[in-house]
Amino acid sequence: MTVMETTTARTDTCAGPPQQNRRPDGDDHYTISEVVAFTGLTAHTLRWYERIGLMPHIDRSHTGQRRYTNRDLDWLDLVGKLRLTGMPVADMVRYAELVREGDHTYVERFELLKTTREDVLARIDELRGTLAVLDRKISFYADAGRALASERSR
Amino acid sequence: MTVMETTTARTDTCAGPPQQNRRPDGDDHYTISEVVAFTGLTAHTLRWYERIGLMPHIDRSHTGQRRYTNRDLDWLDLVGKLRLTGMPVADMVRYAELVREGDHTYVERFELLKTTREDVLARIDELRGTLAVLDRKISFYADAGRALASERSR
DNA sequence: CGCTTGCTTGGAGTGCACTCCAGGGTTCTA
DNA sequence: TAGAACCCTGGAGTGCACTCCAAGCAAGCG
Structure with missing residues (x-):
């Protein structure tokens, strides 16, 4: 029995509510500019992600142009979220490698996610601290x- | 009447609880390495902050070495907080300029702080969003x- | 006095995450 | 079928925030 099927990568595409305007699985072939519209990333960045191993090798049309699938979009959603946490690209590449390596990397992936979660909580706390300082200064200015x-109206 | 005395900079040193190990005002002259110990910044960074205008010109000893005051440490505390918010250094330099320019920049400083506050709130929200995704994936892995x-124990 | 440690400067170098370029091939629309 | 718009590649360039270097002066100690 296989808990996570790496070939369908269910584990790594459960990143949230599905995007709108997607085509149904089966004829999901998006050009790079469509993916740009979906993700807000630039085409440069998408190609760069692929070069550094943050994306799997993307399908190509018969003339060599990239054709992204719904799965690729799901992965990009997750990457976007991880990027928002402030996770370095190198760490995301590491995670992508673990996914590619298959089921036996399960524990390491789990640990990585939990560490990231702790980092996010710490960051939120840090921001709350700065918010307190900001509020103190703002009320001082107010x-x-x-x-x-009252000086002026006197 | 002067609302904020730029010379004593009360407005910009109300950044939180005072640090430990400080000397009393009057004989507060710290070497750069003491400030490194207080702030966690490197000496390089402290000199660089001064060069780019993020610090006021620091007092010097008779031989030209920097001597930081309690006020400088307070300012560095605030800068540290602003840095934690993710504010670009250029914006902090702008704020420092406003402080140097005197009382008439009051409104602009106030606006800048309020904008920063909104940015921090938005960032916290963003992080909460990523936390939700992370939690979903983590519980999936769990x-x-x-x-x-249970497979193994069967 | 010599040695170690610390501080000074302008300018160059680093690491990260893109961002762009030149020079070409491909796809779409009129 | 022409022209515009799109896409390809490797490699170079950018902006940010530091980070370090070389060469020299200064202070404290045995």
Whole structure:
């Protein structure tokens, strides 16, 4: 029995609600510019992701142009989320390698996700700390502004 | 009447609880390596901050070595917080310029702080979104792990 | 006094994550 | 079938935020 089928990569495409405007599985071949429209990334960046191993090798048309699938879009969604966490690209490449290597990397992937989760929580806490400082300064400025206003109206 | 005294910079040093191990105002002269210990920044970075205008000109000893004051440390605390928000250095330099320019930049500083606050709130929300995705994947992996375990024990 | 450690400078170098370019082939629309 | 718009490649360039270097002066110690 195989818990995760690497060939269909269900484990790594459960990244959220599906995007709109997708074609049904089966005739899901998107050009690079369509993927640009979906993801907001540039074509340059998409090719670069592929070069550095952050994307699997993308299918090609008979003339060599890239044709992305729904699965590729799902993967890009996940990558987008991981990028938002501030995870370095090198770490995402590592994760992509683990996925490619198959089921036996399960534990390492799990650990990586949990570590990332902790990092995100820590970052949120950090931001809450800066928010407190910001609020203190903002209310200081607001008070100063009120003092200025009453000064002016006198 | 002057709402904010730029010379004492009270407005820009209310950044939080004071650091430990500081000397009392009056004989507060710290070498660059002491400031490194306080802030966690490198000496290179401290000099670079000064060069780009993110720090005011720092006092010098009779031989030309930098002597930081408590006020400088307060400012570095604030810079550290702003840096944690992800604010670009160029924007922090802009803020530093506003402080140097005096009271008439009050409104602009206020706006800048409020914008930063909104950015931080948006960033926290973004991170919460990624956290949701991460949690979904993590629980997926946990379930897969349990399935694997029961498989093994059978 | 010599040695180690610390500080000074301008300018060059680094690592990251893209971003763009030249020079070509392909696909779509009128 | 022509022209516009799109896509391909390897490699070079960009912007940010540091980070380091060389060469020299200064301070503390045995």
